[in-house]
Amino acid sequence: MSGSSPRPSYAALFRIPHARRTFAAALTGRLSYGLVSLAMMLTTIHATGSYAVAGTVMALFGAASVFLSPARAALIDRHGARRALIPMTSLYAGLLTAFAATAWRPGAPALAIGALAVAAGTCTPPLGPTMRTVWSQLVPDERLLQRAYSLDGVLEEILFVSGPLLVGAVVQWAPPAAAVVLSALLVWAGTLAFVLSPAVAGVSPAKAEAGRSGRRRWGGRALAQPVVVALGVGLSLGAVDLLVLAFAEQHHHRADTVAWVLAALSLGSALGGLLNGAVDWRLSPGARLPLTAGGLGLALLAAAFAPGLATLTVAVACAGFFVAPALTTSYLIADAAAPPGFRTQAGAWVNTAVNAGGSGGAAGVGLLVGHVSLGWCFAISGAVSLTAALVSLRAAPTARSESGASGVSGASAVEREVAPEDVEPSRV
Structure with missing residues (x-):
């Protein structure tokens, strides 16, 4: 920039x-x-x-x-x-x-x-x-x-x-x-x-935009990076609520203390989101996205070694610091990847990924708690975000190379010309 x-x-x-x-x-x-x-x-x-x-x-x-x-x-x-x-x-x-x-x-x-x-x-x-x-x-x-x-x-x-x-x-x-x-x-x-x-x-509706832009549509590959990261973030966050509750019970804290730990997660996310928006980044969104997912994963790995509720609260707040930047950057990339008239769908796929991940993470960790130590459960939740960060690296270079000089990974160069009869919202 x-x-x-x-x-x-x-x-x-x-x-x-x-x-x-x-x-x-x-x-x-x-x-x-x-x-x-x-x-x-x-x-x-x-x-x-x-x-x-x-x-x-x-x-x-x-x-x-x-x-x-x-x-x-x-x-x-x-x-x-x-x-x-x-x-x-x-x-x-x-x-x-x-x-x-x-x-x-x-x-x-x-x-x-x-x-x-x-x-x-x-x-x-x-x-x-x-x-x-x-x-x-x-x-x-x-x-x-x-x-x-x-x-x-x-x-x-x-x-x-x-x-x-x-x-x-x-x-x-x-x-x-x-x-x-x-x-x-x-x-x-x-x-x-x-x-x-x-x-x-x-x-404007998609049909009007398609008519003005030369009848273009977009493919699902352009959304691979933001959707993978959003899914990984959702899976990790879905596990955190239940893990914090289990941690509090294991350390004989009152149930209402869980609310304070989760409030620290939200506060960290809010601060991270505001800072992310205020900085003029030199790295493109496609390059930043794996870093934010990786930061979340490392913070959750650190939570695995928390000896008490105070240190767990700090680790969870640090994890939250990367949540809003990861999701904001995912939405930016998805928006840039979609041509005019298809942007709501692009954002909805990211939204679906993080929400589905949240449900899957809660269900998955529910099966692990009681069979695996809480430390390992936190480590696994962190590993999920780290894996998403690594997988997203494969999509990032392609998106950047296709977007050319655009500052946003996955820009309109991922569109392709099609015949007028092919103009439909993409079904990824």
Whole structure:
């Protein structure tokens, strides 16, 4: 990056026309995602009295929400945010409301609760990937786009920390289903304000963009590096929550101390994300990405040798320092790899990778705990991120060589010309 032009600040983002309004609306809608999982779990337990049913319902909801995310993003790319998001979000909010009404009182049928949860998960609107697509349209400067993605990631982290606290406040005076209704209201109101923003109107559907750009499409290979790293980060992070809880129990600490350790993880991620966005890096994103994943892996390896909760907290905070930079850089590379009109899908694949990794990491470490020492469990979780970093090195040189002079690995040179009849969103 050139050092001759003034370095843009985070404040410069909000001087862009319509950026403040659009981002605030998207964050309002995305706060719903910080509430919904805990709210639905507590509601299911309240209605059925069964933790097993609650776990099954949440697994089904999560699977439908995570694995269908690229397909929903393809609808937004194809038809535009306004035409796709309004019906999608209305259906999602309506299904959440139906879920809450069905499970409001004890004795609700588990089958009906599960069916509504799956249906709602199928319609979950991808507000995060769509907002990042809007950022890529609003922000012409590559350095400022890096700051936009970093700020987006940090605030998303705060939303997921504050969401459960809001659920806790609601259940003090109302049944847990009221928190599900609140989640539905937030996502519907936030999405409506988001799509009515003039900034969102400027994001063209894929067919229009393909017509202007010479009928181009993109291949899955361009996403290999960010998706591999996002998957590795998700797997490692999915293991950490359970490992911290097991560590606290093994060392005879109270269960509430776990919250402080996980808060240190979030704080480290927020600081790392803000610093990553503020620095004008000389290394390309494709070169930085394996370093961030490797840093996360090494910090988790260090956690394997923690003798007590204080040292574990420091190691986990250091691990968090690399989380937001790794994910922000993954989104940057995915955005650059996709031609205009396909960027929401690209971001959704990264999103899917990290969320699926989180679920897989939690399930995998759950099988290991009790059979392998906690030190080895932390080491294995760190090794996963290190492996992802090494694997991503194979993709990085190809992306850089194809992108030519672009500062972002995997830029538009990975596109190729195709016949008009071949113009469809890529199905990776």
